[in-house]
Amino acid sequence: MRSLYINASIYQQKATKFSVLDGHFDAFYEGLPDGTFDEVIDLNHDTVLPGFNDSHGHFLGLMYIQRQISLDGVSTLKGVQEKIAKEQTLVRASHFNELGFETNALLDRDTLDGLRADIPVLVLRVCGHILMANSKATAMIEAAVGLKQPNEKFDFARGIFYEEAISEALKVFLDPSQDAIEDDLKAGEALCFEQGITSFQTDDFVTYPVPYERIIKAYEALSDTLKIRIQQQCHLNTLALLDDFLAKGYAHARYGRTVMGPSKLLVDGSLGGKTAAMHAPYVNTENKGILNFDQATLEAYITRLNAADMDLSWHAIGDRASAVILNAIEAVPLRQTHRHALIHAQLTGQAEITKMQRLNVGAMIQPIFLDDDIPILKRTLGAKASDTYLFKTLYDTVPTALSTDAPIVPLSPLRNIYTAVTRKSIKHPSVGPHLKDQALSIEEAIDGYTKGGAYFMRDDQLGALKPGYKADFTVIKQLDLTDIESFLTAKVVMTTVHGERVFERSSA
Numbered sequence: 001m002r003s004l005y006i007n008a009s010i011y012q013q014k015a016t017k018f019s020v021l022d023g024h025f026d027a028f029y030e031g032l033p034d035g036t037f038d039e040v041i042d043l044n045h046d047t048v049l050p051g052f053n054d055s056h057g058h059f060l061g062l063m064y065i066q067r068q069i070s071l072d073g074v075s076t077l078k079g080v081q082e083k084i085a086k087e088q089t090l091v092r093a094s095h096f097n098e099l100g101f102e103t104n105a106l107l108d109r110d111t112l113d114g115l116r117a118d119i120p121v122l123v124l125r126v127c128g129h130i131l132m133a134n135s136k137a138t139a140m141i142e143a144a145v146g147l148k149q150p151n152e153k154f155d156f157a158r159g160i161f162y163e164e165a166i167s168e169a170l171k172v173f174l175d176p177s178q179d180a181i182e183d184d185l186k187a188g189e190a191l192c193f194e195q196g197i198t199s200f201q202t203d204d205f206v207t208y209p210v211p212y213e214r215i216i217k218a219y220e221a222l223s224d225t226l227k228i229r230i231q232q233q234c235h236l237n238t239l240a241l242l243d244d245f246l247a248k249g250y251a252h253a254r255y256g257r258t259v260m261g262p263s264k265l266l267v268d269g270s271l272g273g274k275t276a277a278m279h280a281p282y283v284n285t286e287n288k289g290i291l292n293f294d295q296a297t298l299e300a301y302i303t304r305l306n307a308a309d310m311d312l313s314w315h316a317i318g319d320r321a322s323a324v325i326l327n328a329i330e331a332v333p334l335r336q337t338h339r340h341a342l343i344h345a346q347l348t349g350q351a352e353i354t355k356m357q358r359l360n361v362g363a364m365i366q367p368i369f370l371d372d373d374i375p376i377l378k379r380t381l382g383a384k385a386s387d388t389y390l391f392k393t394l395y396d397t398v399p400t401a402l403s404t405d406a407p408i409v410p411l412s413p414l415r416n417i418y419t420a421v422t423r424k425s426i427k428h429p430s431v432g433p434h435l436k437d438q439a440l441s442i443e444e445a446i447d448g449y450t451k452g453g454a455y456f457m458r459d460d461q462l463g464a465l466k467p468g469y470k471a472d473f474t475v476i477k478q479l480d481l482t483d484i485e486s487f488l489t490a491k492v493v494m495t496t497v498h499g500e501r502v503f504e505r506s507s508a
């Protein structure tokens with residue numbers, strides 16, 4: 001099959017036509033194309049970009065979150081009560097944010113009981129790192145055997161659960177079958193294609209409190225069905241689980257376009273939840289956040305990963321979390337071919353970045369987090385605020401890829417690029433930009449979202465519009481590459497993976 005696309009405004013090229021042959025870009029033409037074609041597609045002068053590669057998110061979580069009640073923008077108890085009033089058996093709500101809420105506090109079990117005491121109520125904080133439960137839900141969690149007090153990761157008296165205690169708590173309520181997981185993966189793929197995303201590096205093993213192999217089996221069953229390219233960031237949060245995964249030969253296993261990729265760990269928490277591990281305490285507290293692993297354990301992980309030729313993509317928001325990871329990488333003999341990355345890295349400071357440069361450790365960044373963080377950076381971090389979101393420094397000096405971390409934030413590469421370039425909050429437009437000199441140019445942000453992600457997928461035919469590359473691209477209407485404001489209104493109209501049109505917006 002040889003297809004010719006005409007009237008295209010092609011990213012970084014003078015050509016206006018290109019051909020695709022057997023899933024790859026064949027040629028780009030300024031003048032008349034040669035040869036014969038099976039089909040000719042008119043792109044109406046819309047912009048053609050390489051397909052977006054979301055370098056970190058939660059692919060399986062895209063649908064999981066859609067079945068929850070969103071409390072985004074809800075600022076009163078009455079508002080929460082109205083949102084959850086109709087549920088019959090279980091309330092699962094997400095995106096609660098106490099900053100801007102009338103009580104300025106988490107919803108503890110007494111507060112939730114006041115809203116709804118008859119059925120279990122579970123509310124996830126916007127960061128995904130804190131779960132709040134009413135008495136009914138807390139009693140069910142307490143009756144299950146997984147969690148034992150005392151433990152700093154949860155508090156039955158208040159009905160509050162942090163970090164790994166969240167998945168233990170959720171086990172009581174959530175146990176999807178492999179079939180249900182497959183349905184979610186197929187539906188999540190469609191959401192990605194609508195946004196021009198053609199490859200996704202995803203952390204799925206802990207989306208549900210189920211054995212990780214159930215997730216792998218679901219991908220395996222869909223190996224001929226899923227068209228999106230998936231790299232699993234394999235979230236195995238104990239050494240025993242990692243050993244099990246390696247012993248079963250899952251490292252680098254491939255199922256169609258899905259591949260088992262680097263190790264994922266949550267090394268610390270979030271900024272909004274004040275659980276990101278920091279060198280200095282949060283303003284007006286003695287709290288320095290939570291480190292989920294000590295350096296010795298991380299070194300034990302790295303030793304095993306080295307032996308299996310696996311990279312690591314570890315979650316590090318706080319500067320102390322970044323430092324401990326880098327110390328661990330440095331303490332174990334360095335695999336010269338590694339493509340390690342810190343996921344997030346928004347509070348990673350200049351001191352840590354210097355070390356990243358030395359060790360060639362990359363970053364998977366989410367500029368869109370500025371949307372929520374700009375108003376709280378100074379308030380929670382004080383002087384350290386001016387040593388955060390150093391994305392231009394990262395981009396210029398270490399391998400750097402952009403991503404949304406969806407569904408923690410909406411699945412929109414274009415909004416993410418907007419924030420990378422303007423350094424402004426879309427939600428809080430009255431607050432000025434954060435460290436404007438750390439802005440990326442539009443081209444840098446696009447490259448970070450395409451080539452940058454391909455680097456971490458170790459795919460040298462991905463992420464660019466070039467002959468011989470895989471024909472993954474997206475077509476965007478009303479996108480002006482010289483006007484960043486257009487990124488907020490432009491629309492993806494076509495997405496193609498391996499030369500196959502997997503999404504076309506109807507012109508109505």
Ligand SMILES: [Zn+2]
Nearest residue numbers: 056057203405
């Ligand atoms: Zn994430």
